[in-house]
Amino acid sequence: MDWTEETIARLKELWEQGLSTAEIGRQIGITKNAVVGKAHRLGLPARPSPIRRPGGKSASAKAADVEKSSAPAERTVAAAEVVAEPSVSVVTTAPAPAAVSVENALAPPIAAEPIQEASPAAEVAEAVLVVETTQVSIAAETVMEAPRSAAAAPVKAAEARPAASSPATANAVSREQVATPSPVPVKAAAPRAAFRNVVNPPAESRRRGPSCCWPLGDPGTPGFRFCGAAPLAGKPYCAEHASLAYVKLRDRRDNVA
DNA sequence: CCCTGATTCGC
């Protein structure tokens, strides 16, 4: 691993976001050991560790430590949370499961994503509402379209995403997983892009407040920027990029970028 | 078993 400025920056960024070391490693394409090692060397703030090593504190110091253990909370939620999503949405009933086979249903269709999470800002709530209603129409639309397009388009979408995110196998799916955006993160598959245009009207570019930090373009080059769309509550990415970032896999270790 | 983060230590 050559630690370029970009990768270090990315490491720091993800570290500050509270991602687990393993998760950071997956996104950067290195092991968690490398992440921890580097973070340690960089002097990044330690996380609450699940263990105390013999080299460190005495046994008596243990009791004092116990109570301070407050976890990074939100991070732990992310995985489970996304797993739940496909079944949650009002809209999910319609096209997704039908179009994508059960074991590929990992790709929570965009329609399944953003809805219920509590949004701090009223502004966001509003946006969610818009999305929600839009989704309904999408769903209806897609239902009608399904007979002719289901065989081709949605399935392609399902397999295109993981393939684009990493060269690894796309079919093993049972757990939640963060896939690596390759250096240049992935143009979404065509069918998804179609959805996206409806679901995310170009309002996002002028939003204020938290913004999706999915990198677009090559870091260090003029065109590089971050997505900037409104992120999902509690996530660093917008709905679109969260769906790229969180991918189900049977075995995470197969998916290292 | 799975997960987690931290330390160690050979390279």
Added chain:
DNA sequence: GCGAATCAGG
């Protein structure tokens, strides 16, 4: 400096 191996708690 790097990171695999290892540890140890949940």
